[in-house]
Amino acid sequence: MATREAPTVLLALAGAVARSPFAKARPEAPLPTDRITSGPRRIERGHLAAYARICGFRHDEGALPLTYPHVLGFSSALRLMARRDFPLPPLGLVHTWITVRRHASLTARDRPEITVYARELSPHRRGTEVTMVTEARLAGRLVWESASGYLARHTRPAGAPTPGPVQPPPPLPETAETAEWRLPADLGRRYGAVSGDRNPIHLHPLTARAFGFPRTVAHGMWTFARCLAERDPAGELPYARADFSAPVLLPGVVSHSADDTGRFQLRSGDRVHLTGVTGESGEYGETSARSS
Numbered sequence: 001m002a003t004r005e006a007p008t009v010l011l012a013l014a015g016a017v018a019r020s021p022f023a024k025a026r027p028e029a030p031l032p033t034d035r036i037t038s039g040p041r042r043i044e045r046g047h048l049a050a051y052a053r054i055c056g057f058r059h060d061e062g063a064l065p066l067t068y069p070h071v072l073g074f075s076s077a078l079r080l081m082a083r084r085d086f087p088l089p090p091l092g093l094v095h096t097w098i099t100v101r102r103h104a105s106l107t108a109r110d111r112p113e114i115t116v117y118a119r120e121l122s123p124h125r126r127g128t129e130v131t132m133v134t135e136a137r138l139a140g141r142l143v144w145e146s147a148s149g150y151l152a153r154h155t156r157p158a159g160a161p162t163p164g165p166v167q168p169p170p171p172l173p174e175t176a177e178t179a180e181w182r183l184p185a186d187l188g189r190r191y192g193a194v195s196g197d198r199n200p201i202h203l204h205p206l207t208a209r210a211f212g213f214p215r216t217v218a219h220g221m222w223t224f225a226r227c228l229a230e231r232d233p234a235g236e237l238p239y240a241r242a243d244f245s246a247p248v249l250l251p252g253v254v255s256h257s258a259d260d261t262g263r264f265q266l267r268s269g270d271r272v273h274l275t276g277v278t279g280e281s282g283e284y285g286e287t288s289a290r291s292s
Helices: 003-019 045-055 068-072 074-081 187-195 205-210 220-231
Strands: 036-038 094-102 113-124 127-138 141-153 179-183 239-244 252-258 263-268 271-279
Touching: 036 074, 045 068, 045 187, 045 220, 068 074, 068 127, 068 141, 074 113, 074 127, 094 220, 113 141, 187 220, 220 239, 220 252, 220 263, 220 271
Parallel strands: none
Antiparallel strands: 036 113, 094 141, 094 239, 113 127, 127 141, 179 252, 239 271, 252 263, 263 271
């Protein structure tokens, strides 16, 4: 998150915290139809370098890391989710899946226009999921886009249709491509300072426990970005998708595995945290973890 956006994000967070004791999921309520657009946005080199460093990307004057424009849109997404008419409470939302596509080159020298909007609500066996979309344009041309699922956990109304559980993907075999990462307890706070995502589940064990987690949880976007950086440090991949199947608790030790088809996983032992794939834009179609 660029420094100049810090007051905006803090105000949105303060509003979300103020109404959180009274906010309940309203799965039948309509989503806001507004689209929040900002820009053209100047890429702040210091912020980009800090993001690249914590995620493991190599920062230079080439293409922006595939996940970076998502961070540029985060404050707008938070403002939208913190509105009183948004049907899900923003605090405690869990990132469940993401797809990202780069349609054209986007570098640190460009000044993209960033647009964020909510696309749909979907039933989930643990509650309700919202799909949030972020788009980047240069001179009106779409050059990058992401779609993400965020889950509000709640009891489904009696009689409401609920998707059943899905079979978890089998672990990728450990090969020479397997890397072990030791994640520190303060990773959530450090990534939150860069990304602007200060969801309480990422900041402290006490606030994480208030939302049902035994310890602090790593950001899904950090795990996704770190996996992509392991595969492509220059950040030049055109397309990636990930499903988040289990939280990564901090501190912890996880293993990243990948194969030559573009698939990758993050796991600890037999517990799979993230499954993803990279490739050409649209090559693998769309899936999500909506029923996981």
